[in-house]
Amino acid sequence: MGNNKPRLPLLPSSLLQSSHKNSSKPKIPESLDKTSSNSSSNTGLDRGSSRNKPKSSPKTSAPGGKPQVVGRTPQRLVRPSKKPLPASMSSGRNVDIWKYPPRRPNPIYPQPQVDLPAAPCDRTICKLPDCYCGGKDIPGNIPPQNVPQTVLLTFDDSVNDLNKNLYIELFEKGRVNPNGCPISATFYISHEWTDYSQVQNLYSDGHEIASHSITHSFGEQFSTTKWAKEIGGQREIMSAYGGVRMEDIRGMRAPFLAVGGNNMFRMLYDLNFTYDSSMPVYENNPPSWPYTLDYKIFHDCMIPPCPKNSYPGVWQVPMVMWQDLTGGRCSMGDACTTPPDAEGVYKMLIKNFERHYTTNRSPFGLFYHAAWFTTPHHKEGFIAFLDTIAAMDDVWLVTNWQALQWVRDPTPLSTVKSFAPFQCDYPERPPRCTTPKVCNVWHKGSVRYMKTCQSCPESYPWTGSTGVPSPLNDI
Secondary structure (H helix, E strand, C coil), X not given: CCCCCCCCCCCCHHXXXXXXXXXXXXXXXXXXXXXXXCCCCCCCCCCCCECCCCCCCCEEECHHHCEEECCCXXXXXXXXXXXXXXXXXHCCCCCCHHHCCCCCCCCCCCCCCCCCECCCCCCXXXXXXXXXXXXXXXXXXXXXXXXXXXXXXXXXXXXXXXXXXXXXXXXXXXXXXXXXXXXXXEEEECCCCCCHHHHHHHHHCCCEEEECCCCCCCCCCCCHHHHHHHHHHHHHHHXXXXXXXXXXXXXXXXXXXXXXXXXXXXXXXXXXXXXXXXXXXXCCCCCCECEEECCCCCCCCCCCCCCCECEEEEEECCEECEECCCCCEECCHHHCCCCCCHHHHHHHHHHHHHHHXXXXXXXXXXXXXXXXXXXXXXHHHHHHHHHHHXXXXXXXXXXXXXXXXXXXXXXXXXXXXXXXXXXXXXXXXXXXXXXXEEEEEEECCEEEEEEECCCCCCCCCECCECCCCCHHHHC
């Protein structure tokens, strides 16, 4: 894309000035107001990328004077949710988590032998949908302007009442993708302090649930067996007590991004995980696309040990590094030097988004812990950015798995609205857990409380003792 392409608008200082010190809500400027009648101004939203809006979309004020924008989004497609409660939930019978076992897509082309030293990637034999070398090249050789810009919003660690309201504010306020489906995120969930009734709610709403281990420990020295107990065990726990199908828990992120080299990736291969998203990539201009571990990784290893052997069919969703406003780099949004006001937060997000959007449109990662949003100006700047990109016709906020499906089957903007993996019909998912049971279970000399709409465990689930029949419990 040319250098003359207009950039996305930056928030003027009047928008978010001192918002963390002043309780009054700022007004939305015309440059970002999706209802502004002056739609011909030369901003990043007026380049043929903003979603179709009515000619007249009046602004109203909600209680308290907060601006409320109406009539600016396409018709929202609501995912099916009014389903009968399965008998296994209402009666408390055990759920068979192995009914839908985990699996990776079957390969079409020959693959290298697993766990042998990885050779440099050869693009003539590493072919989609099975294999991709990564780097800056766009899958399918689609011109950048015809590539949907995917945005990957992810959250790490436990899910509970401390972050429940944040997720409601982000995902239950009518923000939708260009096809009308609600925006989605990926949750890398660790076990301790997690409310599994809320995990079921996120899964029911169409978000991706992925494994972040049971104990949330540094794993660079773990054996393959220990990795299996941590990552595979957490997959079992989320399936048994969160109602998530095993086949839908496809990915993982290592705690503290402390990957375990060959041991960790052999575990992913053996347990039929599809991808990992733990490895930062320093090279970011242009940024890298996801790649498979059939062959040697092309980038520097930022946090060793990285894999050196071949693990065919296992994907890496790279954590392309950001640059903050001081020039420093970070692999997660909350690890950057955060500006002191909401306007600065917005500018930092726009700066990093544009590096993807104006080059090769590789997936743009918004990798966070929910605690970062407890600072008011962090959340305010982020939501202003979220509303900016959610109004663009060529931007899609999807899960990591959905983005990988696009890489495996590159689909141009002209037809992506009908791209099957970007749809939001999940009839096989359970209903939301509205009346969870509270399980009082014993763990390490004290009582723990677990919320779930599934069967209560006899004891607190842990590594090697997940409470469900599993070969991992006997390792």
